[in-house]
Amino acid sequence: MSRVGKNPVEVPGGVEVTIDGGTVSAKGKLGLLSMSFTDDVEITKDGNQVTVTPRSNVMRARKMWGTARAQIENLVQGVSEGFTKKLVINGVGYRAQVKGKDLVLALGYSHDVIYPIAEGLTVKCPDQTHIEISGANKQLVGQTAAEIRAFRPPEPYKGKGIKYEDEYILRKEGKKK
Template sequence: MSRIGKKAVPVPKGVTAEIAGQTVSVKGPKGTLTFNLNEYVTAEKAEDGSIQVTPRDESKLARSSWGMSRTQIANLVKGVTSGFEKKLEISGVGYKAAVQGKNLQLSLGYSHDITYPIPDGISIVTPKPTEISISGIDAQRVGQVAAEIRDFRGPEPYKGKGVKYAGEFIVRKEGKKK
């Protein structure tokens, strides 16, 4: 039995959730999101307005999809109410970031600047030249954009230079001995 899957997803005031077959759509103040459930689980609306996810049978696939499906629906509700945010930190001499129109300009020690086009539905803000804040209503897209920006120059283990998530711990290596 899934401990997470057993819990109902509460739907707050100002948010409407609709279930049509295997499609769950949630509409809130920040926008609308949909999620297609796989064939191993079902979702029903309870009388108190919450959403309950149940497996169709006791197969291993149904039980393993149960908790994940419930979490995906909970992320839809959280996304349309408060949204998601990831913060990145840039460390290194001369490394910086700036938003110019619909592009993110990155100077990361290469011979050229990197221009990253900001996708629709995602907002990127640079409060300082060494900080990047990525926000949006879809948790997967926010995480994907943050991962793509981090991949331009990931943190290296000797000096710790590069782009890292805020709060990420970089395991440092000892340099060469003479």
């Protein structure tokens, strides 16, 4: 019995969910998202709740039960509220700025790193050391944040680099004399 899958997904007001075979679409104030699911799970809508049940007791169906439910919840939350990831840049001379549809990062390399912003995402730089990535698609927001962080991951000695806002960097002690 899936602890995640057995709970129904609540659909808030202003969000419209349609189920067409194995495809679930959610439409809200932040846009339209849709996702296809396997035939191992059955997705039904009752009023303002979406429930997911496995079609059989096969291992794959039980695995996809909780996964499908979580992905449907991400669709509904994405079109109603959206998702945000915040990054912090630490280091002398390290900075970020948005120019048009590109994020320009100065990270101590001989050149600036230019990262193109994907369609459907909003990237803001409230100041030179903070980056806010927001959008309706949770996977796209997280993937973009991870790719930006990978340009200069935080190092353990001085803490220089790009890190998530809530990330804690384990610091190491330097060399002894």
